[in-house]
Amino acid sequence: MATISLEHVSKRYPDGTEAVKDLNLDIANGEFIVFVGPSGCGKSTALNMIAGLEDISDGALRMNTKVVNQLSPKDRDIAMVFQTYALYPHMTVRQNMAFPLKIAHMPQDEIDRRVKEAAELLELTEHLDRKPANLSGGQRQRVAMGRAIVRNPQAFLMDEPLSNLDAKLRVQMRTMISRLQQRLKVTTIYVTHDQTEAMTLGDRILVLRLGVKQQVGSPQELYDYPANLFVAGFIGSPAMNFMPGQLADSVLKWPFGDVRLPAETVRRLEQEKAPRDVIVGIRPEDFEDAALVEGAKREQGTTISVKPDVLESLGSEVFAYFPVPRAEAGQMEELQRVAAEVGTGDAPGSESTFVARLSPITTAREGVAFTLWLNTHKLHLFDAQNGKALGR
Amino acid sequence: MTAIAAPGTKTARHARTATQPTMPTGQKVRWGTANTITIAWTLFPIWWLIALAFKAPATLNDGSFWPNQWSWSNFSGIFHGTAFVKPLLNSIGIGVISTVISVVLATMAAYAIARLKFPGKSLLIGVSLLIAMFPLISLVNPLFNIERVLGLFDTWPGLIIPYLAFSLPLAIYTLSAFFREIPWDLEKAAKVDGASQRQIFTNVIAPLALPGIATTSILVFMFCWNEFLLAISLTSTNAARTAPAAMGFFTGVSQFTFPIGSIAAAAVIITIPIVIFVMIFQRRIVAGLTAGAVKG
Numbered sequence: 124m125a126t127i128s129l130e131h132v133s134k135r136y137p138d139g140t141e142a143v144k145d146l147n148l149d150i151a152n153g154e155f156i157v158f159v160g161p162s163g164c165g166k167s168t169a170l171n172m173i174a175g176l177e178d179i180s181d182g183a184l185r186m187n188t189k190v191v192n193q194l195s196p197k198d199r200d201i202a203m204v205f206q207t208y209a210l211y212p213h214m215t216v217r218q219n220m221a222f223p224l225k226i227a228h229m230p231q232d233e234i235d236r237r238v239k240e241a242a243e244l245l246e247l248t249e250h251l252d253r254k255p256a257n258l259s260g261g262q263r264q265r266v267a268m269g270r271a272i273v274r275n276p277q278a279f280l281m282d283e284p285l286s287n288l289d290a291k292l293r294v295q296m297r298t299m300i301s302r303l304q305q306r307l308k309v310t311t312i313y314v315t316h317d318q319t320e321a322m323t324l325g326d327r328i329l330v331l332r333l334g335v336k337q338q339v340g341s342p343q344e345l346y347d348y349p350a351n352l353f354v355a356g357f358i359g360s361p362a363m364n365f366m367p368g369q370l371a372d373s374v375l376k377w378p379f380g381d382v383r384l385p386a387e388t389v390r391r392l393e394q395e396k397a398p399r400d401v402i403v404g405i406r407p408e409d410f411e412d413a414a415l416v417e418g419a420k421r422e423q424g425t426t427i428s429v430k431p432d433v434l435e436s437l438g439s440e441v442f443a444y445f446p447v448p449r450a451e452a453g454q455m456e457e458l459q460r461v462a463a464e465v466g467t468g469d470a471p472g473s474e475s476t477f478v479a480r481l482s483p484i485t486t487a488r489e490g491v492a493f494t495l496w497l498n499t500h501k502l503h504l505f506d507a508q509n510g511k512a513l514g515r
Numbered sequence: 516m517t518a519i520a521a522p523g524t525k526t527a528r529h530a531r532t533a534t535q536p537t538m539p540t541g542q543k544v545r546w547g548t549a550n551t552i553t554i555a556w557t558l559f560p561i562w563w564l565i566a567l568a569f570k571a572p573a574t575l576n577d578g579s580f581w582p583n584q585w586s587w588s589n590f591s592g593i594f595h596g597t598a599f600v601k602p603l604l605n606s607i608g609i610g611v612i613s614t615v616i617s618v619v620l621a622t623m624a625a626y627a628i629a630r631l632k633f634p635g636k637s638l639l640i641g642v643s644l645l646i647a648m649f650p651l652i653s654l655v656n657p658l659f660n661i662e663r664v665l666g667l668f669d670t671w672p673g674l675i676i677p678y679l680a681f682s683l684p685l686a687i688y689t690l691s692a693f694f695r696e697i698p699w700d701l702e703k704a705a706k707v708d709g710a711s712q713r714q715i716f717t718n719v720i721a722p723l724a725l726p727g728i729a730t731t732s733i734l735v736f737m738f739c740w741n742e743f744l745l746a747i748s749l750t751s752t753n754a755a756r757t758a759p760a761a762m763g764f765f766t767g768v769s770q771f772t773f774p775i776g777s778i779a780a781a782a783v784i785i786t787i788p789i790v791i792f793v794m795i796f797q798r799r800i801v802a803g804l805t806a807g808a809v810k811g
Contacts, residue, residue: 176703176706196707197708203704205700209701210704
């Protein structure tokens with residue numbers, strides 16, 4: 124078990140591209156941290172550098188305060204689980220799991236004991252003498268996990284271990300990994316592009332974009348207080364809705380009419396010398412069917428009239444998609460750039476559709492206008508020029 | 516090769532399980548005819564050879580493609596004395612030794628080419644390809660002189676060494692294709708599991724490359740086994756003369772009889788090891804060893 128810290132770590136390739144730029148991060152002993160970001164954000168490169176599979180161009184990587192930049196993977200005492208599982212196809216499950224122990228010249232009875240233990244933990248006992256080709260995806264994934272845990276390593280590194288599984292199995296394995304980590308208390312770094320995995324698994328999440336750290340924090344922190352447009356758009360499903368607006372004194376002017384901002388927010392905006400042009404973000408759940416919002420709560424927000432073109436009922440909630448006035452092109456540059464990188468189908472801002480999460484008892488109908496309430500206390504404001512969060 | 520590549524495995528599996536639409540009768544007939552003609556075309560010379568080998572010497576020129584009188588006399592003739600037996604042993608010895616050395620060296624070289632970065636890599640590939648393309652005939656004279664001076668002429672090493680030179684490029688080229696198809700992640704996994712470069716090679720890569728090694732072994736062995744030009748130029752006696760070369764020195768019963776029967780019988784004999792070789796290794800080649808390594 125180990126603490127891992129990255130100090131000004133960078134990765135430059137010979138052709139000049141920088142995959143990871145000046146990354147600083149302290150990972151506590153036993154912590155479960157998730158590196159998340161769209162493809163090409165440098166998360167796997169960062170993981171490979173920690174594993175020792177790629178050289179570190181600049182900066183220092185410390186494990187338990189010792190600099191390990193120059194150590195080869197075998198001397199770092201870490202275990203890794205790969206997206207492709209990377210099981211040795213010519214070996215049985217037992218041999219696969221025993222391989223790292225055998226390489227370490229562990230006595231045979233100790234190997235047998237550990238493999239047996241891990242197999243029981245992962246419910247693989249009856250498959251021990253089968254070859255990977257005869258296992259299902261979930262079983263292969265568990266073997267890969269088994270090969271990692273038999274060693275009692277200093278840290279687990281997991282590179283998108285669930286992305287090859289089908290949706291149902293993915294949820295099962297996610298809980299299993301979570302349980303396993305809590306039980307073994309081994310420092311774990313988990314790489315994924317899936318924000319749901321990141322939110323559900325991580326003690327903390329590191330959001331990366333183009334090799335640059337965007338924000339580190341607990342899942343709730345990232346959700347409630349995204350540091351910039353990118354994090355706001357990336358974390359949360361369905362994604363946050365965005366709309367340009369203007370600040371004038373304590374009033375936000377945007378296509379849904381003027382909104383008087385809470386005094387606390389106004390004070391902080393003044394301190395930050397917030398610019399006039401902003402991008403307003405609002406999460407789908409901060410909308411509600413106005414008919415269902417009562418009294419004091421209703422005063423916290425404003426109402427708008429919308430005509431949803433699609434309603435998706437999931438039983439526990441209803442997603443309403445409704446068109447909104449199209450924004451002026453000039454104000455949307457940063458927003459569109461972010462949307463392209465996040466790679467979400469419902470790219471925020473690139474089209475003029477909002478999504479609202481409503482209570483299932485709503486009476487809203489497709490194509491019929493109704494009054495929608497939105498919580499103005501939950502608005503997120505971002506600088507339209509650089510996407511930084513304002514008034515936090 | 517589809518059996519080796521993980522993505523390829525998937526397509527192969529799909530092709531097998533997919534319900535194929537039944538072929539219209541007209542198409543069936545056309546395909547059947549084309550296949551029959553092709554098979555007949557390729558097998559006819561082989562049948563002719565076998566027929567000749569089994570004809571009694573007196574009926575060799577009877578103009579029939581079917582031996583009217585089956586006889587083993589051609590076979591017993593060539594195994595009488597050492598004129599063919601010794602060259603056959605030479606062929607087996609030289610072929611096996613060359614194949615083993617060549618495949619061992621090529622496996623290491625191909626792994627390096629496929630997986631490691633080192634200066635001069637492209638030069639190495641270029642030079643080895645260049646050697647493979649060199650016309651053998653242009654080297655016969657210099658080789659003859661060099662070997663005479665070095666005392667290698669008419670010895671086993673005298674043939675094994677040039678065979679290595681010409682089979683290595685072929686072997687390296689074939690094997691590196693196999694190595695490239697082994698998923699990188701396996702190597703990374705082994706690295707993280709604590710294996711050294713050598714352990715990765717012997718425990719993970721080499722076992723997975725077995726089908727490739729088998730294929731390459733067949734190719735190299737066939738090259739050495741069939742080689743004629745060097746075999747006839749760099750040998751002078753049965754000390755190192757290989758079977759194909761020895762067949763050129765066959766004589767008939769008398770000066771005036773043509774040894775076509777003996778040659779046909781010898782040709783049938785030297786074809787047998789190749790057939791056995793292919794049969795042994797065929798299964799290995801087809802068996803996709805890497806199936807299941809990665810999600811396919």
